[in-house]
Amino acid sequence: MNPILHLSCDPAHDARCAPRRGTVSALLGAALWVSPAVVNGQPTTTPTPAPEAPPAVVNAQPPPPPTPSPAPVPESGFFFGGVGRVVAATDAEMGPGRDADIVWRGSRLDESTYIQMDLERQDHWESTGATTRVAVRLVVDAPVLHYNNARPWNINMSVRNAFVEERDLGVKGLSVWVGSRLYRGDNAELLDFWPLDWLNTLGGGVRYDLPSKRTYFAAHAGVNRPLSPYYLQTVERPPALNQPGAANVNLLDRQRLISSVKASHTVPVGEKGGVKGVLYGELHQLPSGTRETAEAGVVERLPRDSGYVVGAQISPFTGVNNGHLHLFLRYAGDLAAYGEFGAPTQPAPDGTATGAHELLFTLSGNYETGPLGLMAAGYVRSFRNASEPFDFADLDEGILLVRPHLYLRDWGGVAVEASYQAQRRGRVPPPADPAAAGAHPAASHHSASLVRLGLVPFLNAAGKGDFKRPQFRFIWLVTRRDDGAKALYPQDDVFSQRTWEHFIGLNVEWNIKASPAF
Template identity: 25%
Template sequence: MCLTATPQHARAEVPISDRLSFEMYGRMGTAYALDGRVIQGTRLNLRGGPIGGRFEEGDYLEPTLKFYILKPGTEESTGVRLVLTPAMFARTSFLGFFTSNTFPNLGIEIFQAYAEATNVLIPGLSFWGGQRFYRGEDVHIADYYYFNQLNGQGGGVRYKELDFALLLQTGPRNSPPFYGYDETGDETPDAQRQRLVFVSQYVHRFPVEEKRAHRLHLLAEAHVLPSAKTRDGAEVLPADLGWVLGVKGTLELGKGTFNTLAVRYGWGIANGTIGGSSTWATFGLPDEDGRFRGAYALEVVDHFVYNVSPLLSINGYGILQLAHGASDAATDKGFDYAVGARTFLYLLDQFHLINEVTYQTRRDGDGPTGSVVKLSIVPTLVPSGERSVWTRPHFRLFYTLGIYNRAARDALMSPYLQAFGPDRIAHYVGARVEWWF
């Protein structure tokens, strides 16, 4: 759920006082299945995540408070702020049905809690520490933060367009890169270790005109895992390494039209990518020595918005993800590919007809390739009257039709198929309000 925040350029702070501001992303709605069973939040997408279309997503609230301990008077004066972002979401059905007493149906998490100081020592030099959304743009209609989605706990320093960070990551007890087993035979993992992720980024801008510039974004990561040892000092997992290189280019074509192409390659333990996972979520199995030498992953994303006229906008994307573990097993690889486009027909200032079509594939190992085609029609009320892809709030009615191929149906490759049984056709009817400010 960390990927559900809106694009940064679409958010605006609401000042509560001279030192405190508030911003928020949220969505709430209802859904109905034709046979009356509970369908709210049951996605049609093949890996269960939002890639492939997001209209079936469940309820979610993400408020952010920003407190300015020292508010900068000018662009070059020193400022200090604290940022806190809790999040609330329903693990099943509707958010309003649950309280903290109904665990595990209600999820409450702290997504951000960090301090940042800007213009320290010299103008343009900033420092931060804590837990934060450490990432860039997303493909909003696929709810996918790509390229540098490195949310985590740690700290960093930034000088103008040059950025460095050190993050620490660990994982659940069923995650081999992070946990090992002792020799007691009780199958209880007890040798936890944490990964160090060193990140370096640089953005170069090519000015076209005032307030508009093409951008080139470079990314490098180094991942280090120490050996995992029990309390007695016995090594149960060897040390391991990984690295990532990426490049992203954006063409700003005027009047809100842009195209972004990003390519990222990860090696070793930094091969997380399948299903939209972060690079530190290692994919696959280790080699016979317990290391991920030779494992790799590739991510390619193209994302664009084309404002055709005052009557029509198109927002589209293509996402390719492939990964391979370090073992020789035929099952130790994965492949995803998705393309989608959402059209915005501005019939009236306050009434937009949104339509979306997506095609998504999934292949696990040498198995058959599953696929789904999704078609959505979404009449939408837009109180602001702004003719824009990014304006909110949206009051939506929507219907989504999903058409699975035989491989996806037989393998139950989506939460919808797992809940409603094998079928080639899926229907989803819902209503939702989505907002951000």
């Protein structure tokens, strides 16, 4: 080893340190002896103090301002992350555990196995000061092999992310992305959905963060084409140049264009807390098209369609222990009332989704103190389709769910979950028997509700915290349906026959962020 490059050693284990230590000591002694600062600091042999020197001119100037520390450079490299859960469960009869919710979004404890894998590459480019991220997300949904082992094997897989995003290219705080992206904001954790903005399109977007990092503006536009007769119809036609056989032709093939805008601002409160406010909007557009009717050779013209979303969010937060409360209000009209992949099954008289609407109010929060944690979520939703009569697809529904945690140790404890779910639907036709379960003949309504309680002992390998993952759980859920809830299921479905339902099983859930800078 080159002794010049060997800058540190241990004298007890390296004999080379001894001569070098003597040389270094001599050099330091000489430097101290000849250094004026050190010499002047030694006591002199003359007791008379030296005359006071006039102040140097340089001392009359204010000290230079401290040099600001450079901003941290984003890390470059490959990163792996993902979100997922694996569930093994049974009911009280040793049948498979099933999701027993009767509302659109219920408890995530009895959801099925879901695996999301994120692979990302991040690079910081010194020549431009920009940072890029290549993100690919694959999602595998149930059923898994143990319930789907027929050969040849198949798998429910989809690509949710495949995009490239860059930040700070040319303009500090500006980011641009292009590709396929799951585009969303804050979520209602216990209900496992994003109440305000939740889109998945092929397109691109732009975002600008103000220097304060408390305000940003974002816009995006993208397309999708659901597999629905409202968007796609394939018919057989004679091949080109009178060749034998038949060819498939997409007679109807139209894709939806979705654009969105978002503005977010955070007002600081105290040292770490604050209040975040969000304004949000969407515009949905669908071109006209031609579709063949049930009568061969007869086609119909489908008109242009459109829709819109307006919404807002206010979220006070403490900045410590994940304390926060999200309040969301969202209104969707016309085509947008059916969601990004939905289609009107009961359109308006003119064949469009005009008149459909959805109003959604959602709350989600978390509070932790000492060994206690409390998560809560709920929503109230009202949906009306585009057809005028009040029918089965028109409904009002809601859920309120709470999950308190007691941490017996930093690594584990017990949670209890309780929820109440209810809905009211239209009947087609009205009930012939006024005494039928859940019937309200005067208004042609059907009402249903259920109550659920759950006991969930858990282990947190990452430590105490309601959002810490991975989390191992033993789950026991008990659900009680009323007669109206049982009537929502088809004849001979066990859910239509049982008032009490059990869900007993093991569950593990993880959430690992991939790229550290985004």
